[in-house]
Amino acid sequence: MNARSLFVPLGIFLALVVTLAVGFRLDDPHKLPSELIDRPFPAFSLPSLADQAQTLTEASLTGEIALVNVWATWCAACVIEHPELMRIAREEGLPIYGINYNDDVDKARQWLVRYDNPYRTVIVDGEGRLAIDLGVYGAPETFVIDEKGVIQYRHVGVVSRDIFDTTLRPVIDVLRSRQAAIEPS
Amino acid sequence: MIPELGHFALILALCLSCCLAVLPMVGVQQQRASLMMLGGALSSGVFIFCALSYAALTWSFMVDDFSVSYVAANSNSALPAHFKFSAVWGAHEGSFLLWTLIMAGWTFAVACLSRSLTLVMRARVLAVMGFLTVGFLLFMLLTSNPFTRSLPVPPQEGADLNPLLQDVGLIVHPPMLYMGYVGLSVPFAFAIAALLGGRLDSAWARWSRPWTNAAWAFLTIGITLGSFWAYYELGWGGWWFWDAVENASFMPWLVATALIHSLAATEKRGVFKSWTVLLAIAAFSFSLLGAFLVRSGVLTSVHTFAVDPERGVFILGFMTLVVGGSLLLYALRAGRTHTVVAFDYLSRETLLLINNVLLVVATLAILLGTIYPLIYEALMGGAKLSVGPPYFNAVFVPLAMLLLVAMAISPGSQWRSGSVGRLLRRQWLYVPLSLVVSTAVLSGYETFSMGTAIALVLAVWVLFNLIEDLWRHIANKRDKLRAIFAQSPSWYGMWIAHLGIAVAVVGVAMTEAFSEERDVRMEAGDVVSVAGYDFRFDGVRLAEGPNYVADRGAVFVTRNGTPVVTMFPEKRRYLARGNVMTEAALHGSILRDLYVALGEPVGDSAWAVRVHVKPMVRWIWFGGLLITVGGLITLADRRYRHRLRREAVVGAELAT
Numbered sequence: 001m002n003a004r005s006l007f008v009p010l011g012i013f014l015a016l017v018v019t020l021a022v023g024f025r026l027d028d029p030h031k032l033p034s035e036l037i038d039r040p041f042p043a044f045s046l047p048s049l050a051d052q053a054q055t056l057t058e059a060s061l062t063g064e065i066a067l068v069n070v071w072a073t074w075c076a077a078c079v080i081e082h083p084e085l086m087r088i089a090r091e092e093g094l095p096i097y098g099i100n101y102n103d104d105v106d107k108a109r110q111w112l113v114r115y116d117n118p119y120r121t122v123i124v125d126g127e128g129r130l131a132i133d134l135g136v137y138g139a140p141e142t143f144v145i146d147e148k149g150v151i152q153y154r155h156v157g158v159v160s161r162d163i164f165d166t167t168l169r170p171v172i173d174v175l176r177s178r179q180a181a182i183e184p185s
Numbered sequence: 186m187i188p189e190l191g192h193f194a195l196i197l198a199l200c201l202s203c204c205l206a207v208l209p210m211v212g213v214q215q216q217r218a219s220l221m222m223l224g225g226a227l228s229s230g231v232f233i234f235c236a237l238s239y240a241a242l243t244w245s246f247m248v249d250d251f252s253v254s255y256v257a258a259n260s261n262s263a264l265p266a267h268f269k270f271s272a273v274w275g276a277h278e279g280s281f282l283l284w285t286l287i288m289a290g291w292t293f294a295v296a297c298l299s300r301s302l303t304l305v306m307r308a309r310v311l312a313v314m315g316f317l318t319v320g321f322l323l324f325m326l327l328t329s330n331p332f333t334r335s336l337p338v339p340p341q342e343g344a345d346l347n348p349l350l351q352d353v354g355l356i357v358h359p360p361m362l363y364m365g366y367v368g369l370s371v372p373f374a375f376a377i378a379a380l381l382g383g384r385l386d387s388a389w390a391r392w393s394r395p396w397t398n399a400a401w402a403f404l405t406i407g408i409t410l411g412s413f414w415a416y417y418e419l420g421w422g423g424w425w426f427w428d429a430v431e432n433a434s435f436m437p438w439l440v441a442t443a444l445i446h447s448l449a450a451t452e453k454r455g456v457f458k459s460w461t462v463l464l465a466i467a468a469f470s471f472s473l474l475g476a477f478l479v480r481s482g483v484l485t486s487v488h489t490f491a492v493d494p495e496r497g498v499f500i501l502g503f504m505t506l507v508v509g510g511s512l513l514l515y516a517l518r519a520g521r522t523h524t525v526v527a528f529d530y531l532s533r534e535t536l537l538l539i540n541n542v543l544l545v546v547a548t549l550a551i552l553l554g555t556i557y558p559l560i561y562e563a564l565m566g567g568a569k570l571s572v573g574p575p576y577f578n579a580v581f582v583p584l585a586m587l588l589l590v591a592m593a594i595s596p597g598s599q600w601r602s603g604s605v606g607r608l609l610r611r612q613w614l615y616v617p618l619s620l621v622v623s624t625a626v627l628s629g630y631e632t633f634s635m636g637t638a639i640a641l642v643l644a645v646w647v648l649f650n651l652i653e654d655l656w657r658h659i660a661n662k663r664d665k666l667r668a669i670f671a672q673s674p675s676w677y678g679m680w681i682a683h684l685g686i687a688v689a690v691v692g693v694a695m696t697e698a699f700s701e702e703r704d705v706r707m708e709a710g711d712v713v714s715v716a717g718y719d720f721r722f723d724g725v726r727l728a729e730g731p732n733y734v735a736d737r738g739a740v741f742v743t744r745n746g747t748p749v750v751t752m753f754p755e756k757r758r759y760l761a762r763g764n765v766m767t768e769a770a771l772h773g774s775i776l777r778d779l780y781v782a783l784g785e786p787v788g789d790s791a792w793a794v795r796v797h798v799k800p801m802v803r804w805i806w807f808g809g810l811l812i813t814v815g816g817l818i819t820l821a822d823r824r825y826r827h828r829l830r831r832e833a834v835v836g837a838e839l840a841t
Contacts, residue, residue, distance in 0.1 A: 003520045009463060010512035013470070016552075017505050019560055020477065080335060 041068075041149045042133035049100055049108055049122035056123050062149040065175050066095040067142055067168075069119070069159075070131060072103040073111045075139040081158040085118040088164065094172065098122035101131050101139055144168060146175050188253050191241025192332040195282075198234035198289070199322040201227055205292075205315030209308035221304050224311035228289075228296035231318055235289040239282055242331055243273050252339035255279060255331045261345035261761045263732040271356040272346040277480060277496075278331035280359060284476075285321045287360070287367045292318060295371055295396070302392065309378035310371075317370055320503045328496045345732065345761030354414040358407060362434060365404025366472040369437060371396035372444065373469035376462045377511055380518045385462060390452035393465065395825045397448060398678070401441045402816030408434050409809030417771055422702065422780050422797045424805060427577040432555045433475030436548050440468040443544035450537045454600055456526050457538070459519040464541070466515060470508040471548070477504055478555070531603035536595045543588050550580040582636065589643040589690065592683060596654035611653060619645040630699055637698035644690040651684055674821040682815025689808025695801040702798075704784070708791045716798035718779060719743045723751075725783070725792060733757045733766075738792065740770070740781050754783045754794075778802045 041058045048054040061068065069085060071078040089096050098119035100108045105124060112122075125131055134143070144153040153171045155163065205227040212220025242255075246269045251257040259275045274280040292314040299307055325331070349355075372393045379389040411434065416424045425431065444464040451461045477500040528534040554576050593615075594608050623641040627633055655669070658676070662668035701716040709724035721741040728737040735755040742749040752770035759766065769782040777800045784793030 006459070006516040006520050009467070010509065010516050013508055013512055016474075016556070017501065017509070019556060020501060022559070 037151060037153075039151055041145060041151060042130065044123070044125075044130045044133070046130060047124045049098070049105065049112075049124050052105070052124070056121060058149055060121065061097055061145060062147065064095055064147055065172060065179065066097055066120075066145055068097045068099060068145055069143075070099045070101050070134070070136050070139050070141045072101045072139045073107045074103065077158050078140045079115065081140055081160065082115050082118070084159050084161055084164060086116060087161070088159075089118040089120075095120040099125050099130060099134075101125050101136065102128045142168070144171050144175070147179060187241050187244050188250065188332040188334065191238045191245075192330065194234045194238040194241065195322060195326060195330075195332075198231050198238065198285075199319065199326060201230040201234065202289075202315050202318040202322060205231060206312055206319050207315075209312040209315075213305055213308050218304060221308035224308050224315075225296045227315065228292045228311055231315070232289040232293035235282075235286045239273075239286045242279060242282060243270060245332075246270065246273055249343065251341070251343050252334050252336060253331075254333045254335045257335060257340045257343045259343070259346050261343040261732060263761070264343075264346055264351075265731055267353075267356065268346055268351050272350070274359050275346045275350050278325070278329045280363075281321070281325055281329055281480070282331050283360065284363050284367060285318065285325060287363045288314070288318050288321055288370065291368055291371055295374075299392070305382065306378055306389075306392075309381055310374045313374035313377045314370060317374075317507065320507070324496070324499050324503065328499055343761070345759060348733070348757070348759040348766045349418060351759075352414065352418050354410055354418065358410040358414055361403050361410060362407030365400050365402075365407050365441075366434075366437065366475065368396070368400025368403055369441060369469040369472050371400060372448075372465040373511070376465035377514065380462060380511075380514050383518060385451075385458040385519070387452050387455055390448050390458075390461065391825060394445075394448050394452060395820050395822070397441065397444055397465075397468075398816045398819045401438070401445055402813045404434070404438050404441060405809055405816060406813040408438060409806050409813070412809070413806045416802070417769060422700075422769070422782070422795070422799065424696070424802065427554075427574045429555050430475075430479050432551050432577075433471075433478045436551055436555075437468055437471035437475060439544050439548045439551070440464060440471055443541045443548075444468050446537045446540050450534055454526055454528070454534060456528065456534055457541075459515075460541070462519055463515060464545075466508070466511045470504070470511075473500070473504045473508065477501055528600075529602045529604075531598070531605060531608055533595065533598040533600050533603070535603075536591055536598050539591050540588065540595075543584050543591070547581055547584045547588075550584070551577065554580070585690075586639060586643060589640075589647060589686075592686065593643065593647045593650050596650050596657075615646055615649040615653075618649060619643075633698050637694045640690055640694035644687045644694070647683065647687040647690075651680060651687070654680065673824070675819050675824070678815045678817075678819030678822075680815070681818060682812045685808045685811025685813075685815060687808070688811060689805050692801050692804025692806075692808060696799050696805065700797060700799045700802075703796050705794055705796070706787050706791050707794045713794075713796060715796050716777075716800075717744060718749065718798060720781065720794075720796050722792070722794060724790070725786075728755065730757065732761065733759045735768070736783065736786075738770075738781075738783050738794070740794070740796075742772070742779060750779070752779065752781045754781045756783045773803055775803065776801060 041061055043058050045055055045057050048056050067088065085096055088094055096119050098121070100122050103124075103126070105126070108122070108124075112119075123130065128136075134141075140158060142155045142159050143151055144155075146152055152175060153168065155167060159168065205224065208227070209221050209224040212218070212223070242253075244250075245253045245256050246260050247266070249256070249260065249262045249269075251260075255276070255278050259279070260269055260272045264272065272279075274283045292311065295314065296307075296311055299310070302310070375389060375393045375396070379385050408431075411431070412424050415426065416422065444461065447457050447461040447464050450457050477497065480496055480500060594612065597608055597610055599607065619642045622645045623638060626641060627638060658672055659665045659668035662671075703713055703715050705711075705713050707713065707722035709722060712719050712721045714720075719742065721743070723739040723741055725736045725738045728735045735757040737753055737755045740752045740754065742752060750772045752772055754770040755768040757766045757768055767782050767784075769780055772779040777798055780797035780799060782795045784795055786792050
């Protein structure tokens with residue numbers, strides 16, 4: 001047999017691997033949709049969980065570097081990340097805004113009483129409109145926004161101590177140093 | 186505590202399998218028999234710790250330990266015990282633990298049953314299998330640990346096993362399929378070992394054959410059970426959907442089928458060596474590809490597990506390493522084998538070559554159809570597209586028919602030489618006879634397609650040739666009845682497996698052509714007639730199962746006024762997840778299946794009811810069963826064991 005033809009199967013296989021790798025990358029649900037980075041937070045006008053008469057808008061999230069966390073009572077993984085959110089709110093000096101997504105208002109309030117409340121304010125997104133604008137795949141998801149409300153980072157899935165330290169903290173540190181450079185206090 | 190022990194056992198298994206992958210190879214390199222001999226002991230160790238780990242997970246399921254996330258996600262305290270047992274492989278993590286256990290099991294089996302191999306060969310084979318086990322264990326520990334706890338607040342109750350999987354067929358289907366997938370790693374390891382040693386001889390082919398046959402038989406029964414399960418559990422009445430995951434199991438099966446035939450030629454005649462090695466590598470590569478397609482979520486299908494990119498990346502990397510490495514080794518080494526064995530154009534070798542080419546072309550066509558959506562997505566920048574059954578039927582059916590032609594004339598063929606006269610000996614009789622028999626069968630029906638007719642004729646033609654083959658084996662014996670039972674297991678296996686193919690083809694042709702189906706709105710007392718059967722709907726009652734409530738319909742079936750059966754299709758609502766499942770009612774016999782499924786309630790008292798009458802559909806799975814039995818029978822052939830012992834030359838290769 002021709003020695004070169006023996007390489008044909010290897011060639012076919014490598015072409016297959018490239019196809020699979022490309023197809024796989026396209027489908028990667030954890031990939032940040034590029035259109036969201038450096039865009040201002042989508043406009044919304046929704047009630048607050050604590051006081052439904054009060055209306056919150058995208059302007060309510062500005063002023064400080066903060067996390068925006070999408071959660072729900074039906075989300076089992078939200079219970080898992082809850083202690084880390086409590087720690088961040090307590091120790092990192094970072095406000096967390098909650099978006100209560102496709103949920104029952106009474107259940108959501110009970111949930112926060114039962115597990116404790118890490119959120120500065122909770123936006124009630126009963127129909128999931130805001131979540132659609134944010135391109136949310138499911139709860140939990142966490143966004144990092146800067147003091148102007150511009151989205152800087154998006155994390156899909158549970159925030160653990162490990163993930164906070166390795167992925168969110170570097171983003172926040174960059175934002176903080178930038179902020180410090182602009183307005184030296 | 187027990188889950189932690191399971192986790193720990195997995196880690197120990199990983200350590201031992203690392204040793205297994207390395208030490209025997211070092212032994213071969215340094216020509217140290219003591220290191221080479223370690224393979225056996227290390228294989229046992231890996232197997233024992235995988236088994237312990239598996240037992241720990243099963244235990245967690247049996248005692249409802251919902252602090253283990255995997256148990257909480259896939260079980261429920263109301264789940265019946267046998268389903269708790271099978272729920273272990275109900276989702277990704279546990280099923281991969283089963284996969285790894287089976288891998289360790291095959292390695293252990295090779296270690297136990299191959300003492301007659303040369304020391305070097307045995308060391309290499311076990312080391313290759315050890316290397317694969319390392320990959321699987323790493324994958325599990327790094328990305329898919331089934332023992333992860335959800336502490337400190339464990340759920341009070343589990344989310345329940347996916348109701349689709351709460352079925353006896355599903356208890357058996359995945360283990361059988363995995364036995365097949367993973368079993369193909371044995372001929373793969375033999376092929377790699379032979380390439381490393383630079384010796385592709387008939388001894389290597391003979392060693393590979395029983396293992397290939399065993400793995401192939403398991404794969405066959407796994408696919409058959411899967412098809413049967415889809416038929417009665419999914420509620421659509423279909424038996425094959427050309428779904429990406431079905432294709433993922435069908436491709437290794439086709440390649441393994443080619444391998445079985447090619448190995449026969451390599452063993453008996455010393456031909457096609459480098460081709461056979463390539464098939465052995467390809468068969469296992471398709472297993473890995475199947476694992477990637479199913480577990481990475483790259484293709485959507487009813488079977489896919491939850492999407493996790495990390496897992497996909499790992500499997501893709503592992504597959505690239507294993508398959509790419511093997512093919513590189515193949516490209517560098519296989520050229521050294523020169524075959525100088527001549528054979529005629531009309532010999533058995535040629536027929537086997539035709540068989541191989543057809544099977545490989547069919548596999549590549551299915552591969553193209555399966556990943557075409559990915560290629561399209563990549564080229565068109567994310568546009569989605571799916572390739573449906575029309576494509577697969579259009580490419581596979583003609584190839585399958587050509588295969589049947591080769592299969593029909595193959596029993597009359599001879600090794601090395603042949604002539605037109607010999608090949609076509611009695612075909613002047615069998616072809617018209619097949620036409621007559623098929624016409625007689627089809628005459629009962631008003632319309633049928635050309636495809637049906639051709640498939641039926643071919644299947645009957647195969648049958649006539651098989652009968653002639655049987656006759657040829659006993660014709661010159663005095664006691665013919667005794668001679669029937671005195672053939673070699675290899676021959677029985679071939680005969681029964683070929684019979685199984687013919688039976689399955691008849692089933693496919695008849696079912697596809699003559700199934701009748703009606704979707705009707707029925708109130709209590711309504712009667713619908715389908716294919717000569719009258720189905721009377723007697724209304725719906727509430728029924729309660731252990732973890733579900735059901736609307737249970739009663740359908741009284743008569744034929745020409747004679748009662749046939751009362752059928753009870755159900756619409757179940759599983760309490761833990763709230764899923765609604767259709768549980769179709771079946772009444773099967775050799776010649777036809779009656780199939781009734783409840784749809785949705787329409788108005789106050791009426792229901793949408795789907796009624797099928799499917800002629801000879803069971804022949805498909807009965808054929809699959811025959812093929813499996815055929816594959817298993819060949820294992821009894823003493824030839825494999827006897828000659829092995831004679832050729833066992835311990836250490837003879839050391840000098841080379």
